[in-house]
Amino acid sequence: MRSTAIAVSRLQPASRSRSTARAYEFVALMKPRVMALAVFTSLVGFTIAPGHLDPMRALVAILAIAAGAGAAGVLNMWYEADIDAVMARTAGRPIPRGKISRSEALAFGLVLACGPVAVLAFALNVKAAGLLAFAIFFYVVVYTIWLKRQTPQNIVIGGAAGALPPVIGWAAATGEIGFEPLILFLIVFLWTPPHFWALSLNRTDEYARAGVPMLPVVAGRAATTRQILIYSVFLVPISLLPWAFGFAGAIYGAVSLICGALFIVLAWQLRRAGENNRRAAHRLFVFSIVYLFMLFAALLASNACDRWASMLSTRTAPAVQAGSAARPIWIARSATAVNSDEV
DSSP, X not given: OHHHHHHXXXXXXXXXXXXXXXXXXXXXXXXXXXXXXXXXHHHHHHHHSSSOOOHHHHHHHHHXXXXXXXXXXXXXXXXXXXXXXXXXXXXXXTTTTTSSOHHHHHHHHHHHHHHHHHHHHHHTOHHHHHHHHHHHHIIIIIIIIIITTTOTTHHHHHHHHHTOHHHHHHHHHHXXXXXXXXXXXXHHHHHHHHHHHHHHHTTHHHHHHHTOOOHHHHHOHHHHHHHHHHHHHHHHHHHTHHHHTTSSOHHHHHHHHHHHHHXXXXXXXXXXXXXXXXXXXXXXXXXXXXXXXXXXXXXXXXXXXXXXXHHHHXXXXXOOOTTOTTSOHHHHHGGGEEOGGGO
């Protein structure tokens, strides 16, 4: 009896260890780093939206968007398991390593996709839920299943899915689609091609072996670096629009201008680099991640300062009449919000 109890006690830690390891594999299917970027941009969209900041609504929205982004990652890995197995960058993912079966990934992804959409619809509003459902559909069906293996413009078109989180965050907060998040959508949309093409430049052989027609595979390095530079040049003035239209302050304007100049410099260096220069592409890829984070962090900080100043002025100044210039900034912003039926 005692020996049986000892054996059971030894098995329990091993069983818990296996369960924990398996849980980590399911988390890895969700592409946590990509999910984190979607969560952050959606949080910014939610935070800068006009109206009272409700922490509970924010928590529900962010968790739902995180789960939706994770579901898109899971379904992407489910469908691309054959590609992942032949590429060094992705061969260590759970399905190629045999840690998670494709059927398990499919079931997990479908459940994970339906849950957050339902939560957003019932807890917040149907528009945010519809946008989240569309983003998941677009990433999985339009980008992963249709475009990725068919056209070198897969990243350009498919990037729309990754650019939607700030719009979803705004819609979750307001129930509407505003002019401001559409600008944020455009920033992320233009950022995506140079970011991903910089990565793919150093993975051309792998994509060719997997049969994926990425731009460097189809058009070559020179054409790809030219496109990266073109997108980078268009990205910088677009990134200044939040400051130009007045829904971001001087902090954001300065960060956007400095980081945008660095982005163009790195894109130009990549354009001038030789065929065998892998460092230039890697530098741009790494900086592109920093760039987007800095841009949205500055937007968050800029709007936080504006809201804090508005709160102080509301407490210290006498009540003002409607239409007065002393209104809080977020009230002025609400005038730019438009109904989703008009977009």
